[in-house]
Amino acid sequence: MSRCATRKIARFGVALLVAGGLSACGNQQDYHHSVYMLVDTSGTYSEQVGKAQNVVNYLLGTLQPGDSLAVARVKSRSFSEKDIVAKVALDTDPMQVTAQKKAFAEKINQFAKSTGSANGSRYTDISGGVIQGAEFLRETGAGRKTIIIFSDMQEELDYKTVRDFPIKLDGIRIIALNVTKLETDNIDPRRYIDRLDWWEQRALAAGASEWKVVNDMEHLDRVFSTRG
Amino acid sequence: MSFTQAILIWPERPALSFLVLFVIAVPFLYVARDPVHALIGKLVRTVTNPLRLIARWLSGCALRMRERNREVLFSLGSNEMRLSIEREFERVTTLVQRDLEGYPALQRKLMDEIAVIEEDYRKSGEVPPPPPEWVKAVEGFAKIKNNGDGVVERILADIRDSIEDIYKKIVAEYRGAYQERHHILKRSLPFWRTANQTLLRVERNITGLHDSAAKIDANVIKLQGIFGKSNKTENVLTSSASTQFFISALVMLIAAGGAYVNYKLISLPMSAMVGGGDYITANLRAAEVAALVIILFEALMGLFLMETLRFTSLFPLGNITEKMRGYLMWASLIILVVLAGVEVALAVMRDAIVAADVALKQSLGGGEAAVAAEAGWVTRIPTFGQMILGFTLPFALAFVAIPLEYLINSGRVVLGVLLVQLLRGAAFVTRLFANLVREAGKLATGFYDILIFVPLAIERWVKRSREQNPGAGKVRPVPTFEKQAAGR
Numbered sequence: 001m002s003r004c005a006t007r008k009i010a011r012f013g014v015a016l017l018v019a020g021g022l023s024a025c026g027n028q029q030d031y032h033h034s035v036y037m038l039v040d041t042s043g044t045y046s047e048q049v050g051k052a053q054n055v056v057n058y059l060l061g062t063l064q065p066g067d068s069l070a071v072a073r074v075k076s077r078s079f080s081e082k083d084i085v086a087k088v089a090l091d092t093d094p095m096q097v098t099a100q101k102k103a104f105a106e107k108i109n110q111f112a113k114s115t116g117s118a119n120g121s122r123y124t125d126i127s128g129g130v131i132q133g134a135e136f137l138r139e140t141g142a143g144r145k146t147i148i149i150f151s152d153m154q155e156e157l158d159y160k161t162v163r164d165f166p167i168k169l170d171g172i173r174i175i176a177l178n179v180t181k182l183e184t185d186n187i188d189p190r191r192y193i194d195r196l197d198w199w200e201q202r203a204l205a206a207g208a209s210e211w212k213v214v215n216d217m218e219h220l221d222r223v224f225s226t227r228g
Numbered sequence: 229m230s231f232t233q234a235i236l237i238w239p240e241r242p243a244l245s246f247l248v249l250f251v252i253a254v255p256f257l258y259v260a261r262d263p264v265h266a267l268i269g270k271l272v273r274t275v276t277n278p279l280r281l282i283a284r285w286l287s288g289c290a291l292r293m294r295e296r297n298r299e300v301l302f303s304l305g306s307n308e309m310r311l312s313i314e315r316e317f318e319r320v321t322t323l324v325q326r327d328l329e330g331y332p333a334l335q336r337k338l339m340d341e342i343a344v345i346e347e348d349y350r351k352s353g354e355v356p357p358p359p360p361e362w363v364k365a366v367e368g369f370a371k372i373k374n375n376g377d378g379v380v381e382r383i384l385a386d387i388r389d390s391i392e393d394i395y396k397k398i399v400a401e402y403r404g405a406y407q408e409r410h411h412i413l414k415r416s417l418p419f420w421r422t423a424n425q426t427l428l429r430v431e432r433n434i435t436g437l438h439d440s441a442a443k444i445d446a447n448v449i450k451l452q453g454i455f456g457k458s459n460k461t462e463n464v465l466t467s468s469a470s471t472q473f474f475i476s477a478l479v480m481l482i483a484a485g486g487a488y489v490n491y492k493l494i495s496l497p498m499s500a501m502v503g504g505g506d507y508i509t510a511n512l513r514a515a516e517v518a519a520l521v522i523i524l525f526e527a528l529m530g531l532f533l534m535e536t537l538r539f540t541s542l543f544p545l546g547n548i549t550e551k552m553r554g555y556l557m558w559a560s561l562i563i564l565v566v567l568a569g570v571e572v573a574l575a576v577m578r579d580a581i582v583a584a585d586v587a588l589k590q591s592l593g594g595g596e597a598a599v600a601a602e603a604g605w606v607t608r609i610p611t612f613g614q615m616i617l618g619f620t621l622p623f624a625l626a627f628v629a630i631p632l633e634y635l636i637n638s639g640r641v642v643l644g645v646l647l648v649q650l651l652r653g654a655a656f657v658t659r660l661f662a663n664l665v666r667e668a669g670k671l672a673t674g675f676y677d678i679l680i681f682v683p684l685a686i687e688r689w690v691k692r693s694r695e696q697n698p699g700a701g702k703v704r705p706v707p708t709f710e711k712q713a714a715g716r
C-alpha cells in the first residue's frame with residue numbers, strides 16, 4: 001500500500017475517533033509564532049551575513065507547523081515588500097513543512113552568496129524595516145510575534161528619508177541580535193550603551209512586548225525555547 | 229502618651245507604680261474571685277464542649293466507617309470466594325462432562341480389552357500333549373527280554389527307531405505350540421498397554437476431581453469464615469486487599485509506561501492527521517491530545533473486551549443478554565484491531581517524518597545530506613519494530629482492565645482503612661486539644677488565686693480561727709428583760 005493511501009485511511013479513521021474529543025476543545029487563542037528577521041546589509045556589516053544564515057537555519061529547526069518566517073534585508077530604505085528576501089507560512093503537515101523549510105533554506109543560501117559578493121548599501125534604514133516587519137507580522141495574525149534585527153543598530157538615513165515619527169509595535173517582541181561594536185563604540189562605550197538604550201525606549205514606547213539584546217548565539221535557545 | 233504611661237502613678241518609677249496599682253487592685257480581685265472563676269469555667273466549657281462533641285462525632289464516624297469497611301470487605305471477600313468456588317465447580321463440571329460422561333463407553337472398552345486379554349491368556353495356556361497309546365505298547369515291549377534272538381533284536385531296533393522319529397516329531401510339535409502361545413501373548417501386548425493407559429486416564433481424572441474437591445472445600449471453609457465475620461478473617465482479607473492494591477498499582481504503573489511509549493510513538497505522526505499547527509494551549513498541541521484520545525479509546529475498548537469476556541466485572545452488564553454481550557465483545561475487538569491497524573500506519577508515517585527531519589537538519593547544519601543507505605532489510609528494522617510495537621501495544625493496553633478492577637476494589641478497602649485511621653487520629657487530636665484547654669482553664673484559675681494569695685491567706689486564717697472559737701465573732705443575743713431594764 002502506498003504511503004498516500006495509508007495516510008488517507010489513517011486520516012479518516014483518526015478523524016472519526018478524535019472529532020468528538022476535539023470538538024469540545026475549540027482553539028480560541030492563536031498560539032502560532034511569526035518571526036520577521038531583518039538582516040543588515042549596509043556597509044561592512046554585510047560581511048556578517050554568514051552568521052545571519054546560521055540564525056535562519058536555527059529558526060527553521062525551531063519553528064513548528066503553522067508558524068511563519070520572513071527574512072528581509074536592511075538597506076538605505078527598507079520599508080518595502082521588495083526587501084523581503086524569503087517568506088513562508090509553514091503548513092500543518094510535517095512532511096510538507098520539511099519541504100518548505102528546505103526551499104526556504106535554499107533561498108537564504110542564494111541570498112547569502114549574493115550579499116557576500118556585493119557591496120553593502122550606503123545607508124541603514126532599520127526603522128523602515130521594523131515598520132515593514134510589524135505590518136507583516138500583524139497580517140499573519142499569529143499569537144506570538146517576533147522581530148529579529150540582525151544589525152549593529154546604527155541607523156543612518158539619507159536626508160530625504162523620514163523615520164522620526166511614532167511607530168506601532170503592539171505585542172511584538174523585538175530581539176536585537178549580534179549587535180557588533182563599532183570603532184567609535186570602542187573609543188567611547190557610552191555610545192554603544194546609549195544607542196541600545198535609545199532603541200529599547202523607542203521599541204517599548206511603540207508598544208513592543210519585550211526588548212532583548214542577544215550577542216551570543218548560544219542564548220537563542222533561551223529566547224525560542226517556550227511558546228505562547 | 230501610651231496607655232501604660234497613662235495608668236502609671238509615677239511614670240519615672242514604673243516598678244513602684246505597678247506595685248502600688250497591684251496592691252490597690254488586690255482587694256477588688258479578691259472580691260471578683262468567684263465571678264472570674266465562673267467566667268474562666270464558662271470560657272473553658274465553651275471551647276471544650278464543642279471539641280468533645282466533634283471528637284465524639286469523629287469517633288462515631290470512624291466506627292461507622294469501620295463497620296461499613298467491614299461490610300464491604302466481607303462482601304468483596306465472599307464475592308471473590310463465590311466466584312472462585314463457581315470456577316472450581318465449572319472445572320469439575322467440565323471434567324465430569326468431558327470424561328466421566330463417557331465413562332460407560334470407557335468401561336465397555338475396558339471390558340472388551342480385558343475379554344480379549346482373557347481370551348488370549350486362555351489360548352496361551354499350556355496344553356500338555358495327550359498321552360500316546362504307544363507308551364503302553366512300549367512298556368509291553370520293554371518287558372521282552374533280549375535273549376540274542378535276531379528277530380527280536382531287529383524288532384526292538386525298529387521300535388527304537390520308530391520311537392526316536394515319533395519323539396522328534398512330538399518335540400517339534402511341542403515347540404511349535406509354545407511358539408504359537410508366545411505369538412498370542414505378543415499380540416495381546418497392545419491391549420495390555422491400552423488397558424493400562426485407560427486406567428491411568430481414569431486415575432488422573434479422579435485425582436483432578438479430588439484436587440478440585442479439596443479446593444472447593446478450602447474455599448467453602450474460607451467462605452464460612454467470611455460469613456462468621458471474625459476479626460481474624462477481617463485481618464486476612466485486609467492484608468490480602470493491601471497486597472492486591474500495591475501489586476495492581478505496580479502493574480498499572482508499568483501499563484502507564486507502556487501507554488507513554490505508545491503516546492510518543494503516535495503523537496508525532498498524528499500531527500499529519502489532525503494538523504500540526506493546531507494548539508489547545510501554548511505547549512499542548514491538538515495532535516498530542518488526539519494521540520492521547522486514541523490511547524484512551526484503546527484502553528476503553530480493552531475494558532469493554534475484558535468485561536464482555538467476563539474477565540472483569542466493572543460495569544453492570546448483568547442485565548444484557550448473552551447475544552448482546554457477544555455483539556459488544558466483537559464490536560470492541562474489531563475497534564481494537566482497527567486502532568492497532570491505525571497505529572501501524574502511524575508508525576510507518578512516523579518513520580518517514582523522522583527520516584525527513586533528520587535529512588533537513590543535516591542539510592541545515594551545513595553538512596551534506598546523508599547518502600541514502602542501501603534499502604536492505606537491516607535499515608528497515610526500526611520501522612518494522614515500530615510497526616510491531618504499534619500493533620501489539622493496544623492489545624497489551626487492553627489487559628489493563630484486570631489490574632484496574634483489582635486496584636479499584638482493593639483501593640476501596642485500603643482507602644477506607646486509611647480514612648478510618650485519619651478519623652481516629654482527628655478525634656484523638658480534638659480530644660487532646662479539649663483536655664489541654666480544660667487544663668489551661670485550671671491553670672488560669674490557679675494563677676488568679678496566686679495573684680490574690682494575701683487576702684486568701686487572711687480568709688483562711690479567719691476561717692480557721694472561727695473554727696477554733698465557734699462563739700467568737702458572733703453577736704450575743706440580748707435578753708428581753710435586760711432590754712426592758714435598759715429602756716427604763
